[in-house]
Amino acid sequence: MNSLIAANISQRPLRTAISIIGVALGVILITLFVGLSRGMMRDAAERQANVDAEIRFLPSGNVSLAGNPLMLPSRYADAILHGVQPTAEDPDIQPKPPIDGVAAVSPVGEYVQGSVAGIGFEMVDGIDYPSFINTTHLTLAQGRGLEDGRTSGTEYEVLVDHYYAASGKDIDGRPVHLGSRITVLGHTFTIVGIYEPSVLGRVKIPLHTMQQLLGGVENCTYLLVKCERPELADRVLQDLRRYYPGNNVILTTEIPALYSQTLAPVEIFLNVVIGLGLVISVLVILLAMYTTIIERTREIGILKSLGASKRFIVMTIEKEAALISVLGVVLGFVVAVIGKLALEANTRLMIDLEPKWLLIAAMIGVLGGVLGAIYPALRAANLDPVEAISYD
Template sequence: MLELVLANLKARPFRTFISVIGVASGVALIVLFTGLARGITNDMARRASNWKAEIVFTRPGAMELTSASPSLSTTYVKKLMEIEGVESVVPVIRYISPNPKGRWGFQQLDGVDWKPFAEMNEMEIIAGRAPEANNEVIVDERQMKQENHKIGDTIELFGGKPYKIVGVFSPPSGARIKMSLSAMQEVLEAPNKCTYILVKVKDGEDVERVVARINEKLPGNKINLTRDFVIDAQERLPGLNTFLQALVGLGAFVSAIFVLLCLYTTIAERRREIGILKSLGASKGFIISAIEGEAFLIAVLGIFVGLVVSTLAAFVIQKNFELPVEFSFGWILTAAIIAIVGGFVGALYPAWKASRIDPVEVMANE
């Protein structure tokens, strides 16, 4: 059986190649895009986990995945400090813009007073110093390595304004580039404004109770727990789960349709061969098994090619677009199962069609 299946695939290499590419496309779609989604959400979670503050206080709509606005008054800083259970607060402006290098994705900047922010979140400057002037910034280690920056270099932000790198901070937290709060307020023309306020709760205080007090004293605002940024990072990407489900369906469809079309046309060309096999005693089950065997081998080859393509594409994306890609064994297994099932389903009709070929009719007409 195996020899027959291999011989059939080798006899029509171009059709086999097209089928394998079709299955590989479905596998690559699932593995690569789920890896990209996982990488982005895990990166968000890791950076959020470095916040030691338990609460993020903001206005509804002020902070989304791809946009942020300085719509929160810094007068809330004093009001929050008056609430029982609050130890410290730090206002932050988050600025999000398209990638300045024309790459896919966004660039995030934070405007924050470094000393209280660092004390609250147990962060430190590992090289250089904190920003002081309004044209100075600090960056995290990854940003320095990816962009080959060094302290003293000048980078352009806000559409071409020059800013000098004066320090490197660790661990990564929030945006990878930070400047002083006053500098951000000045460039955005938003005096006494911020995007959100980080709230650190006193030791021994129940966070939920502090949240309830804040809601009672300052109603109409939006309160997030930083632990939810870590746990629900994937849910914070609007429509991500729906997109992934659609992607899985698309991958299955692509695999099935390529196998169906290629095997169907192959069966039409192999009527005489199948007729001879049946005249020699091959049963319908044998014919169906042979066709499904071809589909299985095509699926296996497609899985291998798809994984290779995904790995190469991930390398290119990380190098050129600075987007993290993290493959998951679970999604790789899902892609493999979908490819195999899609191949079997796609081969069902051609296999059934082949099993119904009448050897007498074939011999008489050919």
């Protein structure tokens, strides 16, 4: 029977190839989309982990972590550290004490721009460099840090992380290095430093420059609050909520959960993609095997005349479908790996091909093939032997 299956598959190479490609398509869809989602989440989590601050202070109503406009007054950073009192210029201001236990506060602007590489997006941070290095693990590997962006000649300077430096291209399409010019927020910036490890966005410009370019003068997206000791975080959090009501003050340890909330629609989308992969496999094999059965009606009649049971006929067709599906899965994996390498080499997208998801994709590919062959197999098994053997 195995030689019959091999012969059947090799008899119609074009149809076999199309079937294999169809199954592979479903596998590629699942592996790349899931891999992309997992890779980007892992990358974001790793970059988040390099934030040293225990608390993130976001403006009212903002629990999303992506694409925030500049809505939070940057002066809150000073207020948290040093307190605020009414002044002659602003006599109505509510007095607030300095928050005890806070070691450093850094305002951060966050902007999502389309990737310079053309596929995907990338996060740009506007930072106040001196306070930022006190609230994160950012360390310069090459060059120097950022100025405040207020001095002429320093406003269009940029820091990039080591990953960007290894894979990015300058405005002329050449690999980047210190001194390279890249496009950020539609303007040309010069790389003055390369840092590691990756922290938040890969590209960092002076906060003041971001404020000027986005029109959010003296505002930021959020504050990073570093405590004198980690165990003070809960108390500092309570004080911040007490003195700055109406804002979202969260522990950075809660951020993964917030990401999960933000990415819940992505999970739904991934489930749709997985379902789509299964449907593609089922339909491709269903059509291929159905056509095969019609073409081979006479051969099925011969099998019946030889005394082949319905089970034998069903198993022959199912094994053929399973073999095509396995070949489709293998092709899908090969293309997925090539796709991963190509995308990671040419974009800043991260794709994780995790064994668990490869296994799921393989199972869906083969399961889809086996399911898709059930109807044609049963139809073949139930053909009338006399009619089948007389079929032209």
